[in-house]
Amino acid sequence: MKFVAVSSCPTGIAHTYMAAEALEQAGRAAGHEVVVETQGAAGSQPLDPAVIAAADGVIYAADLEVQGRDRFAGKPFVDVGVKKAVHDAPGVVAAAVAAVEAAPAAGSSASPTAAVATAAPATRQVGTGTRIRQYLMTGVSYMIPFVAAGGILIALGFMLASVAWAENGAIEVTGVDAAVLWTAFEWGNLQHWAVLLFQTGALAFGFLVPALSAYIAYAIADRPGIAPGFVGGSIAGLVGAGFLGGIATGFLAGFVALWLARRNVPKGGRGVMPVVVIPLVTTLVVGFATFLIIGPPMKAINDALTAWLNGLSGGALIPLGILLGLMMCFDLGGPVNKVAYVFATTGLINAAGDIGSTEARIMAAVMAAGMVPPLAIALATTLRPRIFTEAERESGKSAWLLGASFISEGAIPFAAADPVRMLPSFMLGGAVTGGLTMAVGSGLVAPHGGIWVTPLISLPLLFLLALAVGTVVSAFAVLFAKNIGRNPQEAVLDDAESLAALSGAR
Amino acid sequence: MKFVAVSSCPTGIAHTYMAAEALEQAGRAAGHEVVVETQGAAGSQPLDPAVIAAADGVIYAADLEVQGRDRFAGKPFVDVGVKKAVHDAPGVVAAAVAAVEAAPAAGSSASPTAAVATAAPATRQVGTGTRIRQYLMTGVSYMIPFVAAGGILIALGFMLASVAWAENGAIEVTGVDAAVLWTAFEWGNLQHWAVLLFQTGALAFGFLVPALSAYIAYAIADRPGIAPGFVGGSIAGLVGAGFLGGIATGFLAGFVALWLARRNVPKGGRGVMPVVVIPLVTTLVVGFATFLIIGPPMKAINDALTAWLNGLSGGALIPLGILLGLMMCFDLGGPVNKVAYVFATTGLINAAGDIGSTEARIMAAVMAAGMVPPLAIALATTLRPRIFTEAERESGKSAWLLGASFISEGAIPFAAADPVRMLPSFMLGGAVTGGLTMAVGSGLVAPHGGIWVTPLISLPLLFLLALAVGTVVSAFAVLFAKNIGRNPQEAVLDDAESLAALSGAR
Amino acid sequence: MPDAPLITPDLVAVDVVAADRDDVTRRLVDLLVAAGRVTDAEGFLADVRAREAQMATGMPGGIGLPHARSEHVTVPSLAVAKVPAGVDFGAPDGPATLVFLIAAPSGGDSDHLKILAALARRLVHESFRTSLHEAPDAGAVADIVTREVVPS
């Protein structure tokens, strides 16, 4: 969580700063972020309004009247005095966490002032929904660096490749064996540098689903969940279950490991549990379930959808574009997405380089739709940064590049954290872009590359227009969906922020 | 670290137990293990002598005379009284950690009693060597579950396969495509079950070097190190640099990420650092270094050693067996090991199934030598459990099975934690076994499988004898090496333990 | 009463207003005497005071924990007072709003003492203290202690 705090003391030269330091330390130790405004004798550096807006709660460690208390209106708080913060900062932080957790239940009124949560002792019981969300968020927060680093490196590889090769660089670079890097690297060869970027990024991307799975399991069962989670995630990738499969294996690994960890084991056997028995048994259970229970339906879905799509391919193009758009955004690399993508790329062989062929138009619609989710996320985080966490905002910035490069995975951190709200929003935009791309008649004879294969796209400006419309639609759908089903207090906060933003108060 | 503690208070009904609980909690929170003997009114359950032996230090939270204080002689301690433990258990644990860290410097005398470290305030400066060891240990502790779970699953797969197939099951199972599991699984087919075990284990093994690298980087730079560490470790695997390469990428990723994290960044850019910039730049640097700087020498080593070995293959067999044994144990899956193994397996083609051929005898020597390190570790942890950590002891138990299955990786956790002492010890045993296997004349026409391919080994009893001799030699070398260069206090403790063990006092 | 429970609702006093720690301790001792668990109020009080003099029993988290083993106790008992306004028990972080009086017989058998030990261990956990602070009435306090501490 994120907290803002105000510290002050009568003299303003010692306890004010000790409290600030102790709160920041205790926050870090507990995995929270605490930013303190010291209202002391050395002058007060007011908190950045954006930091206040992003904060989940407020800690008053102030023996003097808090200056500018109205800045914090509407946020849950604890008011503890400066001495308590100096002597027991961890306890203060824990109380603040409890106050935040208790806040939604407390603030059921729609009036901003009444929505202020009190610091009354809070039950520490966290609801199932909240806990599932925490598990997902933990997994996502560990996955983001893989997505950001891997996606950007791949995109940079595409960019460099489109310079390094005479034509079709973004396609060529993916066909070069990585072994060239350690067996025949030429320091002056731009193509080799593009391969270095692409291969390094691709390796990082390979950990995307395993890391998501592993850290969901870690959030549930602590360290014994990590190894089974990684294995489950990599099997989910192998059987084509995508990130939704990785979420499933993460929860499975986590709860199996947790269940095993809670068994009563004779004292002599306790040491062997977390090191050998729990990872072994959990990995076996997860391997069994993922290979044999998750895997076969993936194949069945794949076969059935592929047959169905092939049956449709003679029909009207615009509905087909809409359908492919929906499929591309349904699971971002999962079985449904994969069917649509493979359907398009295998068709390219029949296109035989004819950019006006039906097959080329299908490929264009599929790529455009696949670019929508990360671009929509990038746009949404730019339009209303306050409803996203700081990590999400930063991840959103890199999503511009990932979307432009047709790296749909850039949207996975958002989809994994909140699949029920995000995936339909992506699908809406994907359907719009898929249908429009068909309508304008763009074609594409390359299997990937995003804007880096623009020379291979016919009617490129209309292609980009179709992409832009779907992106805007999807971004607004994301923002709208984010407000559905949120508790009243959150909504109140958003409204207060919007008002403040409109009135120019910030 | 591990601590034992004694708590007591005048009445023996409240503070004794509150202190015990608070110390256990605080220890867990700080990542240490604290086992408390409550000398209270409810009777005292004496500490297990093995627990005392394994403890790094002692915490006295006792207001009464400690019963049996001599049990703790020679260990660093803090003596704080019961109230301090109730009110500030985290501080007490921190002080105990400091006392342990200060102990080696304090206890330079060779007399057991003089080696008792006092609880005097200790400088918290930790030496470079200690810190490097901590980084390695962190990486190893996260790697162990992958080794244990993966290795045991592979071994179980071999075992089941040797039943499921008419012959050569342990060979056949590795040739089945994993896709059979989700496309054509037959629930009554034992072969398919063997494939499930083997493939799940193999996937877990795939994370062995990446996880080692990632968690070394994590120990150095915290979370921003994880993603670059994983990528570096997987490149190290790709270029054939083995676990030593993974250690190198882990340190590189960790220190680059740490260096970046310490840059002063304008406030607006701070959020983007840990999420995007640090993982991206670090991954790029690590990818560059691993692909282009670590990779090419690996290939050069491979080429040179292979050419050299091929030149030797006409010579005397016993020296060749010794050499191959040394190579197999030099880096446990790294470039040198790989040359020896590939040399043997490619030769098998020429053996054409003739178990008496030179090529079959080379294969036998290579496999026998590769089984030595995990078996030696298993034996060493059985013989003197006290000089190993608890995780190592548990890992050592599974090493019996891994060694028997020719899964040399079972020894990597030990080699990675302490390469300078462990690898030469393994090489000694490998050389003995390699030479002896040649001397007794065993042959083998399968490329792997350990004891599960015994039917394919000629003179199997002599083969096992050669293996046993090398294992015993290597285990004693491990135990001996563990004592070299340790500080006097540790040695004193060991001597005291040995004496006590000999005199039957425990 | 060999099988008497450690705590019953009539050993819990809520909304106590007390002048000082001695005052609140005395009220709890009176409850124990009324329940037949302590034979001599003054004698037991003296034992508790002697213990308290050795070291204040205030705990972080608003807990006071007077206790003694005494020959005047017939059965291991726990009496609880909730003192909304707080009463000082020498804790560093302020007055105690929850006071536990632990009474142990001087020759108590091990099983009962183990329950007291379990109680002391639970008191270190913030969640346990919170649930007691929030318990609405005497019955709830007795229930929480019994559920969390006494092996079923």
Place this chain on the structure above:
Amino acid sequence: MPDAPLITPDLVAVDVVAADRDDVTRRLVDLLVAAGRVTDAEGFLADVRAREAQMATGMPGGIGLPHARSEHVTVPSLAVAKVPAGVDFGAPDGPATLVFLIAAPSGGDSDHLKILAALARRLVHESFRTSLHEAPDAGAVADIVTREVVPS
């Protein structure tokens, strides 16, 4: 003395034996007066006592931290006493063996006050306190504070 350092070795007293917190504070004030940093010993002492009366300044880790902003202070100063036997400053975990007297002028300029703020922040860190506890002499104490707190 506009550019006087916060602390100099002659503002550090080691091996102090003090009866109580007032006693040790007085010795430190005397050092400040001798260095010309405080103009009126009794006046400044009264300000420190008034602050101490509001809230004891004992800190976990054996630290006493009397302090005041006062018109009798000419330059922001830190005086330190090491009291091996300890002296009570009202800290929950026992007597203070390291006493910092912070003297700030009532109209002190912001830069100097920022240094005091940095000192207060460092005091929360155990490593800083430990290094001060272990400093062998007055010069070492002054060096550590200057190095860790004052921006170079």
